Amino acid sequence: MKSFLIYLAALFLLMAFQAVFISGAKPDLPLVLVCFYSLGHGAVLGGAFGALAGFIADSASGFLIGPNLFSKFLAALFIYNFRRKFFVWNAVLCMLFITGITAADMAFIFFYIRMFSGIEPPSLFSLTAALQVVYNSAAALLFYRVIGAEDGFPQRAPWMSANT
Amino acid sequence: MYKNKVVIAIFFVILIASSFAFRNIISGRVEDASIYPLIVIEESASKVSGFFRRLLFAPDSEGKLREKLGELARDRTSCVEAELENARLREALQLKSERPDYFTAAEVFARDHSNWFQTLWIDKGFNDGVKKDMIAATRSGVIGRTHKVLGDRASIVLISDVNSAVAVRLQASRAEGILEGRGGRTCYLKYIPSDVKVETGDAVISSGLDGLFPDGLLLGYVADIVSSDAGIFHVIEVKPAQELDVIEEVSLLGR
Numbered sequence: 001m002k003s004f005l006i007y008l009a010a011l012f013l014l015m016a017f018q019a020v021f022i023s024g025a026k027p028d029l030p031l032v033l034v035c036f037y038s039l040g041h042g043a044v045l046g047g048a049f050g051a052l053a054g055f056i057a058d059s060a061s062g063f064l065i066g067p068n069l070f071s072k073f074l075a076a077l078f079i080y081n082f083r084r085k086f087f088v089w090n091a092v093l094c095m096l097f098i099t100g101i102t103a104a105d106m107a108f109i110f111f112y113i114r115m116f117s118g119i120e121p122p123s124l125f126s127l128t129a130a131l132q133v134v135y136n137s138a139a140a141l142l143f144y145r146v147i148g149a150e151d152g153f154p155q156r157a158p159w160m161s162a163n164t
Numbered sequence: 165m166y167k168n169k170v171v172i173a174i175f176f177v178i179l180i181a182s183s184f185a186f187r188n189i190i191s192g193r194v195e196d197a198s199i200y201p202l203i204v205i206e207e208s209a210s211k212v213s214g215f216f217r218r219l220l221f222a223p224d225s226e227g228k229l230r231e232k233l234g235e236l237a238r239d240r241t242s243c244v245e246a247e248l249e250n251a252r253l254r255e256a257l258q259l260k261s262e263r264p265d266y267f268t269a270a271e272v273f274a275r276d277h278s279n280w281f282q283t284l285w286i287d288k289g290f291n292d293g294v295k296k297d298m299i300a301a302t303r304s305g306v307i308g309r310t311h312k313v314l315g316d317r318a319s320i321v322l323i324s325d326v327n328s329a330v331a332v333r334l335q336a337s338r339a340e341g342i343l344e345g346r347g348g349r350t351c352y353l354k355y356i357p358s359d360v361k362v363e364t365g366d367a368v369i370s371s372g373l374d375g376l377f378p379d380g381l382l383l384g385y386v387a388d389i390v391s392s393d394a395g396i397f398h399v400i401e402v403k404p405a406q407e408l409d410v411i412e413e414v415s416l417l418g419r
Contacts, residue, residue, distance in 0.1 A: 016208045019277040023409050026279050061276055062283065062312050062319055109280060113326070126348070128279050 004049065007037050011053050015060060025128040027135030030057055030068075031075060031105055035098050035140075036147050038076035043108055050076030067112035071105045078104075091144045098140035102133050188412070206273055206285075223251055237416060252413050255303035259415050265378065267418040268292060270318075272411055282325035283348060284308075286414060289316045299417040305382040305405025306330075306370065307414060322408050324351055331374035332383060334360070335367040343368060343383060343402060349409070350387060353400040360398065362389055368402050379415070 014029040030053050039044025050072040058066035082097050083089065106129055232356040253269070270286035288294050290313050298310045300320045308322040321328050328345040332353065339360040343354050353368060366386040372379030387403040 012208050013212065015277050016206070019274045020206070020213075023275065026277065028278070057277065059409065060284065061278060061281055068278075128348070132279055 003041070004045070007033060007049060008052075011056065011152045015057065019060070025131035025135070027132055027139055028102060028105065029136075029139055031072060031102060032098055032136055032139045034072050035079045036099060036143055038080045038083055039094075040147075043077050044074035046080050046141050047073050050074075067109040070112070071108040074108070075101050075105055091141055094144050095137050095140040099133055099137045102136040106132065170324050211250060230340075249412075256413060256415050259301065259303050263315055263415075263417060265417045267298065267416045268294070269413055269415050270294075271413055273317075280347065281327075282322040282408070283311070284320045284411065284414070286318050286320060286321065287316065288416075289314045289318050291315050292320050294416060299377055299381070300414045301381065301417060302406045302411065302414060304407075305384065306377065306410060307404070307406050307411060309376060310416065320414065323404060324348060324408055329374075330377055330383060331371045332368050333371040334362065334386070335369050337361060338361070340373065341397075341400075349403075351384065351402045351404065352390070353386070353402050354397060356398040356400060358396055358398050362386060362387065363402060 011030055011033055014033060018026050018029060032076070034046070034050040034053050041049070051069055051133045054067075054069035054072035055065070057068040061068075079097055079101055086093060167301040223370045256269045258271075268288060268290040270292075273287050274285040276283045284300075284307075286300075294310060294313050296310055296313050299306060300310060301306050306323065308320045308325070308328065309320045310318045312319040322345065323330060323343065324345040324347065326345055326347045328343075328351075330343045331340065333340045334353075334356065337360050339356050340361075343351050343353050345351050356362065364386050365366045367382060368384045368386065370377040370379055370381040370383060382405050384402040384404040386400055388401040390399040390401055
């Protein structure tokens with residue numbers, strides 16, 4: 001519960017950082033956070049945190065239930081299941097997976113908006129989209145260092161005690 | 165493991181079902197609740213920036229001189245900010261004297277956190293008399309219209325947003341078309357017949373035919389003619405008259 005609340009607070013701060021301080025192409029830092037939470041806490045808790053993070057992100061964009069709710073939920077499930085297939089886990093692998101998940105997440109949101117709004121959203125292959133993937137890859141490396149991803153499985157930050 | 169998959173599957177089905185169930189039931193208090201995270205975001209952002217400001221400008225133990233220097237730097241920054249704000253407010257006042265439908269001015273406190281939507285949040289809502297579909301403008305031109313109006317806050321859909329479409333005409337040729345946002349920095353003007361002569365720099369003004377935007381408001385200038393010979397219509401790229409990335413205050417026009 002303690003780690004859940006810490007991650008939730010971090011989610012709000014990251015969204016605030018994106019909304020207030022970054023203009024132009026923005027990273028999707030909540031997605032990176034969801035991936036790390038899922039890696040550390042398993043598919044069920046990760047999926048729940050992903051759905052909550054998506055709900056909050058959609059609310060801030062003016063939806064009650066929108067594309068982020070589904071995409072973050074799925075991202076949490078996928079990254080955990082990908083991780084289980086690998087015996088070795090390091091910063092590069094983690095970054096590659098999060099890069100792929102970011103691209104898939106963007107594709108999901110793109111088709112969701114296109115399907116439900118009937119209006120063509122910004123191109124999936126635009127510079128903004130490419131920059132988002134690059135930013136998220138860099139953020140994945142940074143988070144790997146900050147949150148602390150050891151070779152153990154599931155990953156858990158060293159500052160989060162086992163009884164959380 | 166099987167149990168986990170069942171739980172996940174049930175959760176996913178509930179998500180899908182609720183997304184359809186709640187699509188048309190969003191109103192009033194639910195909208196207020198949905199915007200709550202943004203308010204928390206805004207407050208947490210100001211707390212974070214306040215923390216760093218205190219950290220950067222904290223009194224130094226080495227001497228009063230350094231403290232004084234910090235104070236002067238703070239004062240200078242405040243003066244520059246006040247000067248810039250004065251200039252912007254003077255422009256807003258000019259708009260007030262020019263437009264009889266001027267309603268109020270508001271400050272922008274946040275933007276959409278994602279790359280998908282071009283929206284702003286302002287610090288005035290229906291408690292201040294703001295209504296849905298009011299026109300948001302600066303002295304340079306129209307920037308969008310109000311969309312979600314809550315108690316003390318409202319969102320503005322910019323003309324560059326994918327959900328924006330404005331009935332416009334080219335000021336020079338008087339040809340009418342639709343200005344659509346594409347989620348980028350520019351908009352696209354559609355349905356201008358290809359036999360109409362269009363030149364870069366032509367002003368694009370609202371035609372008033374959509375019933376939302378009053379006619380004659382400047383929206384932007386023709387930046388490029390993307391395609392003119394492929395079909396019966398031009399596709400024209402339009403640069404908004406107001407740079408949409410640098411808006412700090414907006415004026416709202418009544419309807």
